[in-house]
Amino acid sequence: MWGRKEDSSTTTPETPAARPASPLDTSRPSPSGAVARSAASADRSARTQAQIGKTLKLKGEMTGSEDVYVDGEVDGTVELRENNLTVGPNGNVRANVKARSITVLGRLEGNVQAGERIEIRKTGSLVGDLVTPRIVIEDGAVFRGSIDILKQGATTEKPAPPQAEKRPASRPPTPQTATAAASVGQQAAASTGKVKDVARS
Amino acid sequence: MVAVSNSKSIGEWAKNELASFSRKSIHSSSWRSASTGASIGSDLFAATGEHNSLQRPSRGLRYLLSSLPDQEHLQVLDLGGLSELNVNFLSSIGCKIHALDLLSLFDTYRASLSGRGLGPGDAETFIEEYLGYTPAAFDAILVWDVLEFFDTEVLELAVSRLGQLLAPGGSMLTFFHTQSKGELVTVHQYQIEDADQLRLRELRQRPLPHTFNNRSLERLFGGFNSLKFFLTRDSIREVIVIR
Numbered sequence: 001m002w003g004r005k006e007d008s009s010t011t012t013p014e015t016p017a018a019r020p021a022s023p024l025d026t027s028r029p030s031p032s033g034a035v036a037r038s039a040a041s042a043d044r045s046a047r048t049q050a051q052i053g054k055t056l057k058l059k060g061e062m063t064g065s066e067d068v069y070v071d072g073e074v075d076g077t078v079e080l081r082e083n084n085l086t087v088g089p090n091g092n093v094r095a096n097v098k099a100r101s102i103t104v105l106g107r108l109e110g111n112v113q114a115g116e117r118i119e120i121r122k123t124g125s126l127v128g129d130l131v132t133p134r135i136v137i138e139d140g141a142v143f144r145g146s147i148d149i150l151k152q153g154a155t156t157e158k159p160a161p162p163q164a165e166k167r168p169a170s171r172p173p174t175p176q177t178a179t180a181a182a183s184v185g186q187q188a189a190a191s192t193g194k195v196k197d198v199a200r201s
Numbered sequence: 202m203v204a205v206s207n208s209k210s211i212g213e214w215a216k217n218e219l220a221s222f223s224r225k226s227i228h229s230s231s232w233r234s235a236s237t238g239a240s241i242g243s244d245l246f247a248a249t250g251e252h253n254s255l256q257r258p259s260r261g262l263r264y265l266l267s268s269l270p271d272q273e274h275l276q277v278l279d280l281g282g283l284s285e286l287n288v289n290f291l292s293s294i295g296c297k298i299h300a301l302d303l304l305s306l307f308d309t310y311r312a313s314l315s316g317r318g319l320g321p322g323d324a325e326t327f328i329e330e331y332l333g334y335t336p337a338a339f340d341a342i343l344v345w346d347v348l349e350f351f352d353t354e355v356l357e358l359a360v361s362r363l364g365q366l367l368a369p370g371g372s373m374l375t376f377f378h379t380q381s382k383g384e385l386v387t388v389h390q391y392q393i394e395d396a397d398q399l400r401l402r403e404l405r406q407r408p409l410p411h412t413f414n415n416r417s418l419e420r421l422f423g424g425f426n427s428l429k430f431f432l433t434r435d436s437i438r439e440v441i442v443i444r
Binding site: 120135136137138139141142143144145146147148149 | 282283284285288292297298299300301302305306390402
């Protein structure tokens with residue numbers, strides 16, 4: 001069921017999302033510099049990577065300490081705290097995901113927490129609430145939900161947003177925030193009369 | 202690609218922006234080249250060097266941002282789909298972003314009706330499905346030009362629902378083309394480059410199903426507390442609607 005690849009200098013050293021053979025690899029280059037890239041590459045070469053092929057379907061809880069490439073279907077939860085998840089162009093993942101980095105080229109539905117970053121490529125579709133310090137979105141990517149950008153140094157251990165019971169996935173902004181905003185807004189509204197103003201430029 | 206760093210609180214940012222807004226001379230008619238920053242002062246858009254990507258200033262956006270409450274963790278709903286620029290800008294001033302491409306979702310929904318058109322209850326179903334957020338949940342809503350392409354029934358329901366979704370005193374930014382019903386206009390994705398500068402990504406052309414003028418817009422948003430119009434030279438009327 002799991003096609004496992006041992007990465008080495010003689011085999012594919014990078015994640016599937018970064019492979020030149022991928023139809024989406026003409027995308028923007030990584031923002032990190034050459035030094036960072038080579039460090040990341042060396043880091044990856046020490047990793048193993050599991051692959052779920054496009055004819056495979058997996059239901060349940062997926063945890064582990066290796067990078068995972070999903071080009072099939074996954075239904076459940078995915079927890080790869082220190083590792084990367086890539087949803088390939090044929091991938092269809094319906095799961096809450098926690099990973100270091102998540103790249104979406106296919107479909108992902110669920111709440112997503114990333115320790116480093118989330119990347120939605122132009123063919124990618126993501127429905128859910130995201131918590132991440134950094135996000136990369138290609139024009140054309142489909143998204144529905146909310147995005148919480150963590151400040152530098154913050155941990156992704158912050159509680160995940162509640163799972164949406166129905167669409168939109170981003171449905172409940174925190175009630176406390178909404179209430180606080182409402183109280184401020186009410187004061188503003190109370191001091192604002194009915195105004196119709198036309199400004200010409 | 203731009204790395205996100207959260208730094209300023211909305212209060213600090215808004216204070217500076219409000220001061221700047223009141224001082225700044227109006228330059229809505231000046232289109233700036235992204236590459237040189239030079240003003241070309243015409244009705245033409247400035248090409249940014251990217252395919253089908255233009256820039257234009259937006260006084261409405263500046264006004265909306267300046268009027269946001271002085272607090273962090275504001276909730277902003279963007280109905281124009283997800284844009285990295287918008288996420289980066291809004292998160293940099295401490296906002297949490299909720300995003301969906303409401304017009305594409307509407308097109309998909311209508312297509313799913315197999316050509317029979319919107320029947321009884323379809324508009325309600327669509328609005329409930331995609332705008333079913335908690336009431337008063339958002340401090341600001343970036344509607345852009347999405348509303349003007351809806352059928353009348355969906356349009357009225359959407360305006361009513363958006364009013365419910367705004368927190369009291371909250372604002373939404375809407376755009377309406379000044380052309381007449383039936384004319385072809387370009388649909389853009391509006392991406393925030395700066396507090397008063399938008400990048401427009403051209404998506405497609407489609408005919409306008411309605412003609413809007415100030416009076417019809419006042420009627421459409423009659424249930425709101427106030428309206429503020431910004432007329433521009435690119436045939437787009439920017440309207441700030443305040444609950």
